Amino acid sequence: MELKSIKELLSSDKLLQEICVKGWIRTFRSNRFIALNDGSTIHNIQCVVDYENFPEDTLRQLNTGAAVSIVGTLVESQGKGQAVEIQVKEIEILGGANPEEFPIQPKKHSLEFLREKAHLRIRTNTFGAIMRVRSALSFAVHNYFRANGFNYVHTPIITGSDAEGAGEMFRVTTLDAKNPPLNDQNEVDYKEDFFGKETNLTVSGQLEGEAYAMALGKIYTFGPTFRAENSNTSRHLAEFWMIEPEVAFLDLDGNMDLAEDFIKNVLGYVLEHCEDDLKFLEARLIEEEKSKPQAQRSEMKLLEKLRFVTENNFKRVSYTEAIDILKNSKPNKKKKFNYIIEQWGADLQSEHERYLVEKHFKAPVILFDYPADIKAFYMRQNEDGKTVRAMDILFPGIGEIVGGSQREERYEVLQEKVKAMGIDEKELWWYMELRKFGSATHSGFGLGFERLVLFTTGMSNIRDVIPFPRTPQNAEF
Numbered sequence: 001m002e003l004k005s006i007k008e009l010l011s012s013d014k015l016l017q018e019i020c021v022k023g024w025i026r027t028f029r030s031n032r033f034i035a036l037n038d039g040s041t042i043h044n045i046q047c048v049v050d051y052e053n054f055p056e057d058t059l060r061q062l063n064t065g066a067a068v069s070i071v072g073t074l075v076e077s078q079g080k081g082q083a084v085e086i087q088v089k090e091i092e093i094l095g096g097a098n099p100e101e102f103p104i105q106p107k108k109h110s111l112e113f114l115r116e117k118a119h120l121r122i123r124t125n126t127f128g129a130i131m132r133v134r135s136a137l138s139f140a141v142h143n144y145f146r147a148n149g150f151n152y153v154h155t156p157i158i159t160g161s162d163a164e165g166a167g168e169m170f171r172v173t174t175l176d177a178k179n180p181p182l183n184d185q186n187e188v189d190y191k192e193d194f195f196g197k198e199t200n201l202t203v204s205g206q207l208e209g210e211a212y213a214m215a216l217g218k219i220y221t222f223g224p225t226f227r228a229e230n231s232n233t234s235r236h237l238a239e240f241w242m243i244e245p246e247v248a249f250l251d252l253d254g255n256m257d258l259a260e261d262f263i264k265n266v267l268g269y270v271l272e273h274c275e276d277d278l279k280f281l282e283a284r285l286i287e288e289e290k291s292k293p294q295a296q297r298s299e300m301k302l303l304e305k306l307r308f309v310t311e312n313n314f315k316r317v318s319y320t321e322a323i324d325i326l327k328n329s330k331p332n333k334k335k336k337f338n339y340i341i342e343q344w345g346a347d348l349q350s351e352h353e354r355y356l357v358e359k360h361f362k363a364p365v366i367l368f369d370y371p372a373d374i375k376a377f378y379m380r381q382n383e384d385g386k387t388v389r390a391m392d393i394l395f396p397g398i399g400e401i402v403g404g405s406q407r408e409e410r411y412e413v414l415q416e417k418v419k420a421m422g423i424d425e426k427e428l429w430w431y432m433e434l435r436k437f438g439s440a441t442h443s444g445f446g447l448g449f450e451r452l453v454l455f456t457t458g459m460s461n462i463r464d465v466i467p468f469p470r471t472p473q474n475a476e477f
């Protein structure tokens with residue numbers, strides 16, 4: 001018998017056909033109604049059991065969380081809410097779930113509790129919806145670049161360079177766990193090398209991506225990146241996925257156009273293909289926000305917010321203009337910002353970013369031409385000698401979602417910059433060579449994939465939008 005997905009069955013008009021479904025029981029009520037989910041959709045299918053026809057032992061095992069195979073007839077539903085249901089003929093228990101032990105019972109669990117159960121939380125509606133949306137978003141990313149002539153490049157995970165120059169890297173060692181080398185005190189002597197060379201987990205694929213852009217023209221990477229920074233916030237992970245396009249012959253304006261078009265396109269894709277999941281997440285958010293004071297609730301519903309971003313231009317403002325706006329602003333009736341920007345050159349704090357996006361412009365903002373001193377070594381110096389061709393995209397409720405720039409393509413200028421920042425030029429020899437042989441204007445950006453998933457799903461903690469979050473407390477899975 002043909003195995004059908006619940007998604008297929010719910011939109012099927014072939015009534016009275018005999019079908020087989022396999023899935024996990026969400027609830028079993030009145031000894032009669034199984035709500036079954038197989039992960040193909042947010043919706044369950046109702047399976048109606050005539051309990052007189054089944055042995056007591058089978059009925060006893062129809063617990064929340066159990067995996068079952070059901071054979072039955074697809075019929076018009078008598079109940080409200082769905083068109084079809086299954087009249088059950090055969091039930092096979094594939095794997096039971098003892099209700100005394102299975103933690104995901106049909107009641108409201110806190111997100112904190114579910115985070116401790118990352119291997120089982122996907123069996124809830126909320127996490128099922130988030131992870132389907134995440135999957136669709138990543139598909140949309142590849143779709144967009146493929147359709148626009150980009151090549152997908154797999155940049156290395158283990159690398160000798162620090163792309164951001166921020167020193168926030170995880171070191172790779174070649175420790176032999178069975179026979180660890182010991183020091184004089186009989187402690188494990190960590191060899192801090194990778195076959196004789198100092199290496200780290202990558203913080204960004206950008207530098208290698210630049211090499212490929214300078215040959216293939218338009219490339220992108222999409223892979224895991226690692227940061228040994230303090231990740232105890234709702235926006236930071238130690239391991240996250242980054243999307244990094246890099247394009248030859250593209251300047252900063254073109255880079256901003258690309259980033260804006262890209263984000264609008266992938267959000268448009270999920271609006272079109274994930275409506276049921278997004279509607280569920282929207283309802284979840286409305287419910288969650290009921291406990292907040294009115295002023296802290298979102299002004300727009302989730303789908304409205306996503307449509308707004310796809311339909312309106314992002315505001316483009318230079319860092320210098322943004323500082324003026326902030327200096328002349330009153331964030332609250334009386335209060336100033338906690339951290340007042342007195343001087344041009346200071347980095348924006350998240351309260352400033354939020355003010356610009358949520359209060360002043362009420363739209364996504366692209367900030368560009370930042371002071372050179374607060375940005376990475378590879379950014380193109382502007383003629384004013386003070387600023388670089390950097391751009392950050394700030395999103396409501398999220399803050400920075402994209403960081404990018406036009407790259408310094410002039411050999412001598414880059415050489416001086418590297419020296420001034422105390423970076424060993426020898427470590428970047430291959431990167432410098434790209435400026436010696438066929439150098440040209442080029443630009444790119446990095447989008448933190450989890451921050452995009454956060455925005456799309458309306459969740460508020462980054463640990464809830466990645467399958468197995470890596471944070472200082474959490475690495476057991």
Ligand code: 4AD
Pocket residue numbers: 163164203204205206227229231235236237238240242244245400401402403404405444445446447448449450451
């Ligand atoms: O601004 P960042 O550090 O830029 C780069 O890494 C550049 N090399 C990108 C490029 O130009 N190709 O990081 C880019 C984005 C940030 O805007 C943010 O969305 C995300 O990556 N990000 C993080 N996301 C989750 N957890 C963290 N610890 C993150 N750090 C950065």
Ligand code: MG
Pocket residue numbers: 392400402403
């Ligand atoms: Mg950044």
